[in-house]
Amino acid sequence: MARSWSTDSDGPAGFDVREFARTARGSMRDHLDLSSLAEGPLPTEVHDALAVLAVLEAATMPHLRNVLVTHTHKDARVTAFLVTWAFEKYWIADALRAIVDAGTGPSGAPAASAAARAGTAGKAGDRGSSGTASGGRGPVRRALAGLTQGWDVVGAHLALGLVDDLVLRAAYTRVLACSSDAAVHASIERILAVKERHSRFFDEEVRRRLSASGRAARLARRELRRTTWPLGSGAITVAERSAFTQFTFGVAHGRALEDLRGDLAALPGIDVRTVASVLRGLAG
Amino acid sequence: MGFDIDRYTATSVSVHWDDLDLEDFRRHPLPPDSLRTLRYMADVEYHTVCYTRDLLTTPSHREADVSAFMTMWNREEFWHGEALAAVLAMHDVTVDYDVLKANRLKLGWKDRLDPIKQSVMGSLVGADFVAVHMSWGAANEWSAITAYQRMAELEEHPVLAELLRRIAKQEARHVAFYTSQARERLAASSKARKITRFALSRFWAPVGSSINTAADVRHVMTHLMSGPDGRRAARKVDDSISGMPGLGGLTIVQDALDELGIPA
Ligand SMILES: [Fe+2]
Ligand SMILES: [Fe+2]
Numbered sequence: 001m002a003r004s005w006s007t008d009s010d011g012p013a014g015f016d017v018r019e020f021a022r023t024a025r026g027s028m029r030d031h032l033d034l035s036s037l038a039e040g041p042l043p044t045e046v047h048d049a050l051a052v053l054a055v056l057e058a059a060t061m062p063h064l065r066n067v068l069v070t071h072t073h074k075d076a077r078v079t080a081f082l083v084t085w086a087f088e089k090y091w092i093a094d095a096l097r098a099i100v101d102a103g104t105g106p107s108g109a110p111a112a113s114a115a116a117r118a119g120t121a122g123k124a125g126d127r128g129s130s131g132t133a134s135g136g137r138g139p140v141r142r143a144l145a146g147l148t149q150g151w152d153v154v155g156a157h158l159a160l161g162l163v164d165d166l167v168l169r170a171a172y173t174r175v176l177a178c179s180s181d182a183a184v185h186a187s188i189e190r191i192l193a194v195k196e197r198h199s200r201f202f203d204e205e206v207r208r209r210l211s212a213s214g215r216a217a218r219l220a221r222r223e224l225r226r227t228t229w230p231l232g233s234g235a236i237t238v239a240e241r242s243a244f245t246q247f248t249f250g251v252a253h254g255r256a257l258e259d260l261r262g263d264l265a266a267l268p269g270i271d272v273r274t275v276a277s278v279l280r281g282l283a284g
Numbered sequence: 285m286g287f288d289i290d291r292y293t294a295t296s297v298s299v300h301w302d303d304l305d306l307e308d309f310r311r312h313p314l315p316p317d318s319l320r321t322l323r324y325m326a327d328v329e330y331h332t333v334c335y336t337r338d339l340l341t342t343p344s345h346r347e348a349d350v351s352a353f354m355t356m357w358n359r360e361e362f363w364h365g366e367a368l369a370a371v372l373a374m375h376d377v378t379v380d381y382d383v384l385k386a387n388r389l390k391l392g393w394k395d396r397l398d399p400i401k402q403s404v405m406g407s408l409v410g411a412d413f414v415a416v417h418m419s420w421g422a423a424n425e426w427s428a429i430t431a432y433q434r435m436a437e438l439e440e441h442p443v444l445a446e447l448l449r450r451i452a453k454q455e456a457r458h459v460a461f462y463t464s465q466a467r468e469r470l471a472a473s474s475k476a477r478k479i480t481r482f483a484l485s486r487f488w489a490p491v492g493s494s495i496n497t498a499a500d501v502r503h504v505m506t507h508l509m510s511g512p513d514g515r516r517a518a519r520k521v522d523d524s525i526s527g528m529p530g531l532g533g534l535t536i537v538q539d540a541l542d543e544l545g546i547p548a
Binding site: 017021024027058060061064068073074075076077079080082083084086087090 | 334348
């Protein structure tokens with residue numbers, strides 16, 4: 001059946017959300033061959049990074065809450081995407097937990113694996129009681145702000161998704177560089193393949209919306225600056241977050257931070273100050 | 285008995301209809317009144333993710349089980365919308381994202397202020413408010429099952445009946461989640477029981493009331509819930525709701541029908 005897909009900004013939308021929803025990828029457990037992990041536990045830093053990634057990938061609901069209290073909830077194409085995105089990330093997190101469990105040595109779990117299972121208390125993204133993914137503004141303030149921001153806020157929210165995606169991608173890249181285990185490599189490649197469509201949607205939407213509207217770009221700059229990265233930081237401890245950013249972006253590890261700088265700077269309407277602010281939050 | 289969240293997530297699928305002969309609707313189309321009801325139902329299903337927003341403005345999102353459920357639940361409800369849209373499409377009624385968006389735009393201030401109101405209430409009463417949400421969700425899911433069962437009975441259309449049966453089967457799992465959460469929280473706290481009883485009797489309205497016109501709500505309720513059979517179905521939902529701890533005697537569905545002036 002023929003369907004039209006116009007959006008709020010100029011230009012055609014290429015990403016087929018309906019096709020994405022129809023072909024969503026669920027549990028990966030049957031495809032993971034983790035037998036090689038039984039022979040030797042994962043290096044601690046890889047183990048801990050994967051455990052934190054499992055928490056971050058699963059932390060979709062607080063982010064959904066934050067964006068859906070605004071005008072974003074009215075964009076049915078975006079909400080359809082987010083529903084499927086959350087579903088796929090749930091199963092990515094599940095796969096990561098499987099790897100972490102298989103790669104935990106017989107002596108028991110290193111530091112972060114408890115966090116992978118645990119709920120919440122005292123987390124890195126918490127400021128006061130709001131503990132939101134985007135640092136400190138509760139749903140009431142977001143909803144009130146949303147009243148005046150209109151459609152342009154959708155582009156800003158998608159920019160958050162895009163940057164988060166870039167940050168987690170950098171972490172996966174580090175995991176691949178730090179682990180020689182074949183099972184880890186195959187699993188991470190599989191996860192990255194699932195995430196590829198998320199990246200494509202965010203990238204396409206953000207470019208179109210931010211270049212079509214100066215106001216969308218302005219809101220995006222503000223949201224990017226006030227966010228605690230990565231988005232799910234509200235679900236991990238301060239120590240876990242700093243270990244994670246150190247692992248991913250620590251200066252000894254080459255170009256991760258510079259690559260991210262390049263990707264951010266290439267986004268329409270994102271200025272040097274905003275890029276610097278995001279990177280500062282990640283450099284530790 | 286508790287709800288097995290791991291089992292639920294592992295077996296959550298999008299409702300399927302590839303094997304159903306939707307072309308049958310070309311030969312035996314549904315009457316316009318039924319299409320209007322179906323259209324309302326599709327809107328409600330697609331809108332589910334927006335209700336998540338309301339639920340999540342309270343501490344309920346902090347709990348891993350609730351998060352996991354919400355993730356699967358959102359997707360299942362989205363696909364209920366898609367399934368109903370496929371039936372509507374056979375009658376040349378298009379429900380694409382632009383149509384949905386236009387509908388959501390019409391909601392205006394009331395819809396925008398809901399999360400603010402909910403969150404303020406939620407932070408006032410804290411964790412006990414989760415009991416309200418879970419009980420509210422249970423009431424809505426019971427209503428959904430009942431609506432689909434009534435629709436299937438009234439239409440006597442075999443293809444529609446089978447599709448609605450599949451949808452209702454998923455709604456039954458949603459009921460199981462919400463009731464297990466609600467019962468536990470209600471049983472544990474007299475404050476939760478008091479607040480929930482108050483909120484349901486004071487604020488509950490038939491699913492979709494906040495996203496459709498009063499005329500549409502009245503049409504759907506008259507279509508599905510009027511007459512002795514409709515009332516019997518409403519009573520059944522009320523019996524289920526009032527069977528939860530502290531909610532004895534509540535008749536919120538029948539009260540809502542009375543308020544709308546739906547003939548018994
Ligand atoms: Fe449904
Ligand atoms: Fe449901």
